Every structure is written in structure tokens, then in C-alpha cells.
Amino acid sequence: MTKSEVIKILNEIGLLLELKGENFFKSRAYYDAANKLEVIQEDIQTLVSENRLGSIKGFGKALTSKITELVTTGELEYYTKLKETVPKGLVSMLRISGLGPKKIMTIYKSLGVNTIEELKEACENNKLLDLPRFSKKTQDKILEGIKNYNEYSEKFHYPIGEVLSSELLKYIRESGIVQRCEVAGSLRRKKEVLKDIDLLVSSDEPDKVMDLFTSHYYVKEITGKGETKSSVVLQNGMNADIRVVSDSQFPYALHHFTGSKEHNTALRHLAKKQGIKMNEYGLFKDDELIVCHNEKDIFNVFGMEFIPPELRENYGELEAAENKELPVLVTNEDVRGVFHTHTNYSDGNATIEQLVIDCMNRGYSYLGITDHSKTAIYAGGLTEEDIKRQHEEIDLLNEKYHDFKILKGIESDILPDGSLDYDERILQSFDFIIGSVHSAFKMEQKKMTDRVIKAISNPYMSILGHPTGRLLLSREGYKIDIEQIIEVCIENGIVIEINANPYRLDLDWRHMKNAKEKGCKFVISPDAHSIKEFDYMRYGINVARKGWLEKSDIINTLNKDEIVKYFL
DNA sequence: GCCGTTTTCGGCCCGACTGTTTTCAGTCG
Known part of the structure; x- marks a missing residue:
């Protein structure tokens, strides 16, 4: 069995465990292992045959034995049995926006619904209204989610995000009500395909920024609007999110919303070890803010070189930055x-x-x-x-x-x-x-x-x-x-x-x-x-x-x- | 399921928004 097949199965086990309502950290252990495997360049057959998998952090007894079974026999009894306990359609329901494991399981257990088609039918017949913590609004949102899933489950090529975001940036900057405004997320990390556009703004008038953003002519639908965060769907079906913070919070927020999720998690873990709390609003030691004026300062706190956004995929950039061994990237x-x-x-x-x-x-x-x-x-x-x-x-x-x-x-x-x-x-x-x-x-x-x-x-x-x-x-x-x-x-x-x-x-x-x-x-x-x-x-x-x-x-x-x- | 220079048990990153509630669960990034 190849590495990419193992990765796929580990991720699927994670999903199945989430659906079953298992401890979230248990499913995360599977996701983390899958992510780690993706980064490790060594051949998985070699790792298994030389019994070296267990010495890698994140691979304990259970994961090591399961992966060994997969690689050597091509099968995994645990996975086969687990699959039997969860209807196949439930996994694909996770991809509908607004639906998570808890709601899916409630719907499945009470109504026996286990495909997206059946779910749509159940919504159209008002079957969800009797369930606990479900209302007409919840049901409508799920229907909307199904519609969006069918229409817009696709991703977008980088240049589309580049064009749309630069227009939105220009529009917001020219309003004169913001101090700083930048692209964040996968677009800033220059990913080859994008799911959405993330914009970050610093302003003293967040409510005005929200109104401004959600009323741009690109916006087809507003899917969320709060005091500091709004989400919209653009005319071409692409999602765009905006976050507003104060100007002093901007550097921390820019790092946070640039991601990747994996990079952030790993850096926060490091921070925590040093007794530093890290979130989008700042770095805190004993509730005291560590002042940073830009992202360079943030990495500096951890004794690291500045990590260019493109490298923030948790592919070894944190270790390299600590050792001052980051590459001088081509321009x-x-x-x-x-x-x-x-x-x-x-x-x-x-x-x-x-x-x-x-x-x-x-x-x-x-x-x-x-x-x-x-x-x-x-x-x-x-x-x-x-x-x-x-x-x-x-x-x-x-x-x-x-x-x-x-x-x-x-x-x-x-x-x-x-x-x-x-x-x-x-x-x-x-x-x-x-x-x-x-x-x-x-x-x-x-x-x-x-x-x-x-x-x-x-x-x-x-x-x-x-x-x-x-x-x-x-x-x-x-x-x-x-x-x-x-x-x-x-x-x-x-x-x-x-x-x-x-x-x-x-x-x-x-x-x-x-x-x-x-x-x-x-x-x-x-x-x-x-x-x-x-x-x-x-x-x-x-x-x-x-x-x-x-x-x-x-x-x-x-x-x-x-x-x-x-x-x- | 993993991990440990306080710990072999009890943590595991953190916060915003929505909707269903009247203090919080679920979802999302």
C-alpha cells in the first residue's frame, strides 16, 4: 500500500470517529498522523520494515501497529469494522456547510437519513422540525448548504482569487475608514488552488467596514455578519471572509489568519511550552501583552527568523526558522x-x-x-x-x-x-x-x-x-x-x-x-x-x-x- | 490516540458567529 493511500485512510478514520462522537482529540491524532506522513519524505515501506515509525512524534503504539498492518497486508481490520458501523453517506454530509458530526448523527439516529438526497427530501418535508435544537431556520440553512454544495463545491484557480481580492482590497482601502488592509489565508500563502478569500482590516469603525464590505457589487449573498467578522458568497460562487481588528492587533491577526492551520497549531504549541498564550489578538505572558509591531517581531519572540507566508505549511519551517536555516527564496x-x-x-x-x-x-x-x-x-x-x-x-x-x-x-x-x-x-x-x-x-x-x-x-x-x-x-x-x-x-x-x-x-x-x-x-x-x-x-x-x-x-x-x- | 524537565493521568490551540436558548452547543476556520 502506498503512502498516499495510507494518508487517505487515516483521514477517513478521523472523520468516522468524529461522526461516532468519539473524543475529538482521538480523531485529531489520526489527522495529525496523516499530516505528518505527508511531510515525511522517507519511504513508508522502509519506515515500517525497519520499525522506525514508532520513534516519530505523534505515532504511538496504536497508530504504529495500525499503519504497519495497512502497509504490510494492505488491509486494516479496525478500519473495515469501523466503516461498517457508519453509513457511507454520512461522511459526505460532513462537507455540507453548517452540518457537523453532532447534527448529522442526530438526523441519522432519529430519521434514518443516510444520504444527501434523503436529507434534502427530509428537509423539504419538514421532517427535521421535531428534532431537539432544530427549527425551521436550521432546516432552511441545511437546505441552503445542500444547494451550495451541489453548485459551489469546487475550488478556484489562484489567479481568480488574485483578481477578485485586489479589487476588494482597493475598494476597502479607498473608503478611508481603515488603517491597514491585507489579504490573508491561502491566497497570501500562494496556494495553487483556493477555496475562499480572506481579508484582514484594522479600523476604528468595524461596523462601517462590515457594511462597506457586504455591500460591494461582487457580493451575491451574505452568509454571516457580526461585529468583527463577516462572510459572503461572491457572484462567481467563491466565499470571502473579512475580519476587523484594532491597528495594534493587526500583526497578530495577520499571522493568525494567514495560517496555515497546521502552522498555527504547531506554533501555538511551541508558545504554550514557553508559557505564552497566543491568539489573533496578541501574545501574552502572564496576561501581559508582548508588543509586536509586525510579523517579524512575532517570530522574533520565539527566536525565529521571519517565515515568508509561502512557507507556512508546517513543512519544517518552524524548526528551520529556529535554527536560522530558512532558505533565501527565489524572487x-x-x-x-x-x-x-x-x-x-x-x-x-x-x-x-x-x-x-x-x-x-x-x-x-x-x-x-x-x-x-x-x-x-x-x-x-x-x-x-x-x-x-x-x-x-x-x-x-x-x-x-x-x-x-x-x-x-x-x-x-x-x-x-x-x-x-x-x-x-x-x-x-x-x-x-x-x-x-x-x-x-x-x-x-x-x-x-x-x-x-x-x-x-x-x-x-x-x-x-x-x-x-x-x-x-x-x-x-x-x-x-x-x-x-x-x-x-x-x-x-x-x-x-x-x-x-x-x-x-x-x-x-x-x-x-x-x-x-x-x-x-x-x-x-x-x-x-x-x-x-x-x-x-x-x-x-x-x-x-x-x-x-x-x-x-x-x-x-x-x-x-x-x-x-x-x-x- | 498521544504525550510528559510539574504529570503514566489529564490534558490536548483558540475564538467568532449562529441559532436556540436564557447560558450554551454546534460549527467553522
Whole structure:
């Protein structure tokens, strides 16, 4: 059984225990264990076979023996039995807003309702009104929750949150009734997909801020409105929350509402050990406020370096900050050039020269051209004649713009058998080659892994393009042993692409830290099909930062001379 | 279910909002 399957089961046990009304801390032990496993990079089979699981904090006797059973036999008797005691539909009901374990169990026990459809029917027939602590209002809220679940259970791509939040921020700031106003939550942590928008405001007139926020024309529905906190649903179905605090409380609140939940819990735990109480309003030692003017001061109290929001996922940032070992994260300004660009030779819409001029305007000093290869007929893949013509044009443009360097590349399909497009004579003519899988996605994992390993063992390959092929919120990546692929890339000196297209962001940032520690090199690529898509670069930077990457981990931070030396 | 430089038992992060109540339970982040 793989690690991700174990994680899934541990989380589900947590949910089932919550439904059964077990001690909350018991289910939390399962969630915590699942979270820990996600961060641990070591192979779970090894941990189990070498009996080392029990020495990790959070894994006691019970969890160790259960996980061992899961990993070695693929099954867990405790889990199987537990599942039998709770109807399957109850777990999915937990995802309806306003419904928690207690209400779900009350409804199930009194009415026998155990699917969302039955619940809807029960509400429509006023069946819930007789239950204790249920009223018409409760019932209506549940119906609303079901409706929202069906309509808006989806998440949103980062750029949508970016656009909406900046408009809301501008609107609130310009009102003149707030002192500070910032984005918090997953948006500030630059998560690749978002559930909601969190805004934090400091103001002496919180009630006015609430009225202002809830009356913005983006707001479709107000789902909560109190003295310091309001929640709304925006026109596109996205939730947005706002919190108002006093200006002196702002730094503590900003940290609190930036999260992640896991980061906060871990830091509060540390605080408590030092006798410090921590909440959104301050840090308190013996009820005495420890004054902090900004987030840097807060981390300082714990002897830590400032932790950039992108790193606050409890992936080891607290320990690193204590030891003053946080990475100096890569920035937009570090980038010196881009690779992976399509022109009007294949499915891009700009000429090479237009792309070059735009790159120069952005301050870049080199550009790697990579149109599709001949197998990609759907995308206008280049024939041998096209390539010859394109190389001649590039030579002319390199003479014309002598301060700039255009590199000749291709995005070659990795064919189902793992070979690249074109024969050796053609492959030799490129300065670099990106290999990407664009077809036969449905292979089983072993076959897909072997296919890609064959490609990255090809001496002409330079960069592995979008390594899992995922499309965020619409397509899972193909099944591939990404850890093994990373190892082979390192062995063969293949650079791994961080595809900056906000619908891809592939490689996933969760793999980067470990890969970097093993010596992997990356390139952040816009995969641009137009001039405008060079803007995607900043989304790639966002996730590279989440993956703990520094300038030196990323080859397109090299200057023009260095990159020429790297590839030619 | 986990954990321990006060503890092998009794804690486990903390507070806002809603709705059903008249002091609090449930849910959420």
C-alpha cells in the first residue's frame, strides 16, 4: 500500500470517529498522523520494515501497529469494522456547510437519513422540525448548504482569487475608514488552488467596514455578519471572509489568519511550552501583552527568523526558522530569461521577433524557443523543413539583437515507447530539448514511469516538461512514480520544469523541497503561447517559493553567458 | 490516540458567529 493511500485512510478514520462522537482529540491524532506522513519524505515501506515509525512524534503504539498492518497486508481490520458501523453517506454530509458530526448523527439516529438526497427530501418535508435544537431556520440553512454544495463545491484557480481580492482590497482601502488592509489565508500563502478569500482590516469603525464590505457589487449573498467578522458568497460562487481588528492587533491577526492551520497549531504549541498564550489578538505572558509591531517581531519572540507566508505549511519551517536555516527564496527579479515558448510556427500566436522584443522589455536576456514536435499534429508540430527554416530565422535574429540570445529548442513529445520525435541528425541541431508527455495518458504507473525514464536517459534531453501532466481542478496527472523520476533526472543532469501556467503548476511544490535537497535543478517556464502568457512566470515563482527553492536551484536565474555555457 | 524537565493521568490551540436558548452547543476556520 502506498503512502498516499495510507494518508487517505487515516483521514477517513478521523472523520468516522468524529461522526461516532468519539473524543475529538482521538480523531485529531489520526489527522495529525496523516499530516505528518505527508511531510515525511522517507519511504513508508522502509519506515515500517525497519520499525522506525514508532520513534516519530505523534505515532504511538496504536497508530504504529495500525499503519504497519495497512502497509504490510494492505488491509486494516479496525478500519473495515469501523466503516461498517457508519453509513457511507454520512461522511459526505460532513462537507455540507453548517452540518457537523453532532447534527448529522442526530438526523441519522432519529430519521434514518443516510444520504444527501434523503436529507434534502427530509428537509423539504419538514421532517427535521421535531428534532431537539432544530427549527425551521436550521432546516432552511441545511437546505441552503445542500444547494451550495451541489453548485459551489469546487475550488478556484489562484489567479481568480488574485483578481477578485485586489479589487476588494482597493475598494476597502479607498473608503478611508481603515488603517491597514491585507489579504490573508491561502491566497497570501500562494496556494495553487483556493477555496475562499480572506481579508484582514484594522479600523476604528468595524461596523462601517462590515457594511462597506457586504455591500460591494461582487457580493451575491451574505452568509454571516457580526461585529468583527463577516462572510459572503461572491457572484462567481467563491466565499470571502473579512475580519476587523484594532491597528495594534493587526500583526497578530495577520499571522493568525494567514495560517496555515497546521502552522498555527504547531506554533501555538511551541508558545504554550514557553508559557505564552497566543491568539489573533496578541501574545501574552502572564496576561501581559508582548508588543509586536509586525510579523517579524512575532517570530522574533520565539527566536525565529521571519517565515515568508509561502512557507507556512508546517513543512519544517518552524524548526528551520529556529535554527536560522530558512532558505533565501527565489524572487521574480532573479529571473534572467525563459524557456518553453511556442511561436506561430506551431500553436503560438506570436512571431519569434515579437516574443524577443517583449522579453527584452521585461528585462530578460535570453529566450528558448520550443515549438511542438512533428507528432503533435493537433498543435501544428514542426516538420524537418519547418525546423530548418526556424533555425535560419533565429540565426538572423541573433545577429540583429546581439545583446540578446535566442536558443534553439523543441518541445518533443515523449512517444508511448519513451523515444523522442525526430532522428539523431535533427536532435543534434537543437541547443536544448524539452521532453513532454502529450499522449497515451492512461498507461499504468510502471509503464508510464519506464516510458519517461527512457526519455530522460536520452542524451539529447535537457528538460522534463510538465512532469505529471496534471490540469488543476480538471485533470489528474498521469500515474507516475515521481520520486523515482526525480532521482533519475538528478543522475542524468536533466532539469525539471516548473510549468508556470496557473492551470498546471507542475511539478507540484510539495515535491520540490526534497528534490532540491538531493541536488535537483529546476527551470521555471511560462509555456507561453502568446506574449501575454509570459505573465505566467510569477505563478511559477509563487510555487517555487512554496517549494523552498532558492535562486541557485533554478537555471533561468543564470545570466546570458552562464546559460550559454550551460547548454552549448 | 498521544504525550510528559510539574504529570503514566489529564490534558490536548483558540475564538467568532449562529441559532436556540436564557447560558450554551454546534460549527467553522
